[in-house]
Amino acid sequence: MKNRSVARLLFADTIDMGGMPVRQPFPTQQVEQIDPFLLLHHHKTKMPEGVIPHKTGVDPHPHRGFSPVTFVFQGGVHHRDSRGNNSIVYAGGTQWMNAGRGIVHSERPPKDIMERGGVQEIVQLWINTPAAHKMDQPEYMPLLAEDTPEVAEEGVKVQVIAGEFEGIKGPVKTLSPVLALRLQLQEGASYTFHIPSDYNAFLYLVDGALQVAGYGLVDGLHQVVFNQDGESITVTAKADMKGLLMAGKPLQEPVVASGPYVMNNQTEIMQAMRDYQMGKFGILIED
Numbered sequence: 001m002k003n004r005s006v007a008r009l010l011f012a013d014t015i016d017m018g019g020m021p022v023r024q025p026f027p028t029q030q031v032e033q034i035d036p037f038l039l040l041h042h043h044k045t046k047m048p049e050g051v052i053p054h055k056t057g058v059d060p061h062p063h064r065g066f067s068p069v070t071f072v073f074q075g076g077v078h079h080r081d082s083r084g085n086n087s088i089v090y091a092g093g094t095q096w097m098n099a100g101r102g103i104v105h106s107e108r109p110p111k112d113i114m115e116r117g118g119v120q121e122i123v124q125l126w127i128n129t130p131a132a133h134k135m136d137q138p139e140y141m142p143l144l145a146e147d148t149p150e151v152a153e154e155g156v157k158v159q160v161i162a163g164e165f166e167g168i169k170g171p172v173k174t175l176s177p178v179l180a181l182r183l184q185l186q187e188g189a190s191y192t193f194h195i196p197s198d199y200n201a202f203l204y205l206v207d208g209a210l211q212v213a214g215y216g217l218v219d220g221l222h223q224v225v226f227n228q229d230g231e232s233i234t235v236t237a238k239a240d241m242k243g244l245l246m247a248g249k250p251l252q253e254p255v256v257a258s259g260p261y262v263m264n265n266q267t268e269i270m271q272a273m274r275d276y277q278m279g280k281f282g283i284l285i286e287d
Contacts, residue, residue, distance in 0.1 A: 092145025208241025
């Protein structure tokens with residue numbers, strides 16, 4: 001089975017997102033999207049003593065037309081939305097939301113963040129929704145660490161969040177074919193991941209270091225984008241590492257994005273803005 005070659009290596013530079021520093025390997029001027037994946041943000045912070053959780057994190061904001069997915073690596077995320085969902089997911093868990101026709105949500109640290117160490121580390125990935133499903137009803141899917149199936153062998157732990165991997169089906173049902181894997185490899189461990197040949201794929205290293213077969217060493221805070229020229233990806237951990245391996249079948253549809261809305265044309269963007277202003281996304285009142 002042929003290993004994929006590497007198309008690009010992207011460093012996760014720090015940007016300012018409304019006063020919150022986040023690392024963003026893509027989009028960049030070189031890589032606008034990795035169809036169907038639109039954006040990746042990596043945020044890590046130490047919460048100061050005496051912090052009031054409901055005054056930190058991300059305030060209520062709208063989305064339409066894609067799935068914002070939050071992978072929790074440290075700490076926890078308290079999700080509330082205008083559909084009445086109210087859930088906390090801690091480290092090792094995932095918050096998966098299909099924004100559909102429109103939803104308002106907030107993401108904040110849980111009240112017990114200090115008791116759990118005070119460190120908050122998340123990766124948020126935006127996954128495009130096919131045009132046929134952009135106006136579906138919104139759906140929110142919290143997935144706890146203990147409810148996430150995994151493939152485990154010596155030095156290797158792979159959580160299967162969505163898609164099928166090694167005969168295991170991830171619990172999250174996606175609106176287009178997507179494989180979502182959370183990786184944890186100990187130094188010296190190797191693994192070969194089998195990826196459908198018609199999927200785009202990337203690997204983001206939250207920390208640690210990997211040797212990617214046929215390419216070389218990749219350090220933490222880098223994203224490896226693979227060419228669509230093979231059915232497998234082989235890696236060896238050069239230091240204990242955590243990360244994400246994401247793959248998805250390209251939608252090959254036009255993308256027009258404006259802030260929290262991702263649609264197929266400018267008219268649909270303008271409609272999203274009007275609908276939000278008219279209250280059609282619902283109202284979120286945080287408790």
